[in-house]
Structure formats: C-alpha cells, structure tokens
Amino acid sequence: MTRVVLVDAGGANLGSVRYALRRLGLEAEASCDAAAIRSADRVILPGVSTAATVMRRLRELGLVDVLRTLQAPLLGVCVGMQLLFEHSDEDDTPCLGLLPGRVTRLRPAPGVRIPHMGWNRLQPVRADPLLEGVAPGAWAYFVHSFGAPVGPECVLACDHGGPFAAVVRRGSVAGAQFHPERSGAAGARLLANFLGTGMA
Numbered sequence: 096m097t098r099v100v101l102v103d104a105g106g107a108n109l110g111s112v113r114y115a116l117r118r119l120g121l122e123a124e125a126s127c128d129a130a131a132i133r134s135a136d137r138v139i140l141p142g143v144s145t146a147a148t149v150m151r152r153l154r155e156l157g158l159v160d161v162l163r164t165l166q167a168p169l170l171g172v173c174v175g176m177q178l179l180f181e182h183s184d185e186d187d188t189p190c191l192g193l194l195p196g197r198v199t200r201l202r203p204a205p206g207v208r209i210p211h212m213g214w215n216r217l218q219p220v221r222a223d224p225l226l227e228g229v230a231p232g233a234w235a236y237f238v239h240s241f242g243a244p245v246g247p248e249c250v251l252a253c254d255h256g257g258p259f260a261a262v263v264r265r266g267s268v269a270g271a272q273f274h275p276e277r278s279g280a281a282g283a284r285l286l287a288n289f290l291g292t293g294m295a
Contacts, residue, residue, distance in 0.1 A: 096121070097121065097136045097137055098124070098134070098136045098137070099116060099121060099135060099136065099137045099139065099290065100123065100124050100131055100137075100138050100139070101113060101125045101126070101138075101139050101141060102126070102127065102132060102141070102153075102158065102162070103125045104142065104149050104152045104153050105148070105152050108142070108143045108172065108173065108274065109125055109141050111274075111276045111277065112139060112141045112172060113125060115275065115276035115282070115283065118283070119283065119286060119290065121290060127156045127158065129156075129157060129161045132158065132161055132162075133161060133165070133167075135167050137168050137170070137290055137294070138167050138168070138169045138170070139169075139170045139171075139172060139289075140171045140175035140178065141172045141173065141175050142172065142173050142174030142177075142178065143174060144174055145174070145188075146183035146186060146188040146190065146198070147183075147186035147188045149175070150178060150189070150191075153178075159191065162191055162193075163191055163193065165267075166267075167267070168268075168294035169193075169267065170269050170270065170271065170289050171268075171269070172274065172276075173271075173272065174239075175270065176243065176263065176270030177198045177239075177241060177243060178190045178191050179193045179194045179263070179268060179270050180193075180194050180195070180197065180198050180243055181194070181195060181197060182198070183197070183198040184197065184198060184199045184200055184241065185198065185200070193268045194246075194248050194263060194265055194268060194270075195246065195248075196244045198241050198243050199242065199244075201239070201240055201241065201242050201255055201257070201259065202256040203256060204256040204257075207255060207256040209240050210239055210240040211238070211239055211256075212237065212238050213237065214235070214236055215234070215237055215255060216232050216233070216234060216235075216253070217232065217233050217234070217251045217252075217253060217261050217262070218231070218252045218253060218254070218261075219231045219250075219251060220245065220251060221249075221250055222250075223250040223264055224292060224294075225250065225262065225264050225269055225285065225288050225289060226250060226285070227288055228288070229251075229281050229284050229285060229288075233281035234278070235261065235273035235274075235278040235281055235282060236273055236277040236282075237272065237273045237274070238274065242255075242259030242260065243260040245259065245260050246260070246263075248264060248265045249261075249262070249263050250262050250263065250264050259272065260272060261273055262285070267294060269294065271285060
C-alpha cells in the first residue's frame, strides 16, 4: 500500500486533507519527522497560514532541505503550493525554490474581492496525467490572497482579477492552489491521481 505522509508544519487544513485521503481508502500519517518524510511514497505539504509562518516552521523543524531533496512525489496544497516557488511577496518570504517564479498578491479589480474565497472554474493549460478525469471547467474551492504565475509548470489556471496557476507540476513536484479536500469530485480525482499513476 502507498505510504503517504502529510508534513505537519502547522497548517490548519491538515485534518481535512487527512480525511479526504481516508475517503479514498488511504490512511495518511501526519509527521514532522525528517526520516518519516524521506521514507514516504508520497508527501503532501498542506498549509493554511502565511508563507512566512509556514517557512519559519519548516526551518525550525529542519525540513527545508528535506523537502528540497525529496525523492518521493510531493504535492503542495494552498500555501503549501506557493512555498514550492522561489519567493513569495507575502511578507517578502524566500521559499523552497523547487519551481521557478515568484508568488504575488492577487490584483484587485472592480467586483473582485481579495481574498479570493469560494468556487471558481479550472481552465486547462496543458495535458498532464495528474489531471486525468478532471473535466475542463470543473469547479474548485479557493481561499487565498496570493497566486503563482501561469508559467511553464502550470497545467490548470484560474482567473480572479487576472490569471493565476491553479495546479502546477514539474516532474515529481506538484501543487494545487485550491483545496482538493473541499472541491468535490475534481479535488478527489486530483488526489487519487497524485496517489496513483498521475505522478509515475
């Protein structure tokens, strides 16, 4: 059976991600132990906080280099996805640098509220096994004020005052800006693909 470890860096969505995996028939372990994370088959980095807060916690736990050198597939969720990039404008925070680019504040516009909170449609950018069975235009649930660029790693985008990356992937590193654990069938399918052949 696939051994999944959720990185316990103080993210408020840790329990809900764990429950979503349980609905898929998998019991995940929450851990901040470097050896446990390194030995996992799949690693998920959840996060509902600020980039600076989660990065500080990762540094205190000695997990920054662990995540940077991880051999297993890694999925960042929400702030966890933003931390995959080089830098976040949120509190001017250096991040993990696993993906190129800078996370910036979403642009306010008439009728556009920041934070972006609620359901929005996913827009395909390029095909990827991680998206198998996720319908174009599927709805997903977001809660965030900062977004990653729609760069070469972006496979699904979204728009809220401007485009931002909703799902990214480069090799064994992937991220979802939306909350798959709260996004119904599309979120469940993304998690199942990450656990299965979508990251092979």
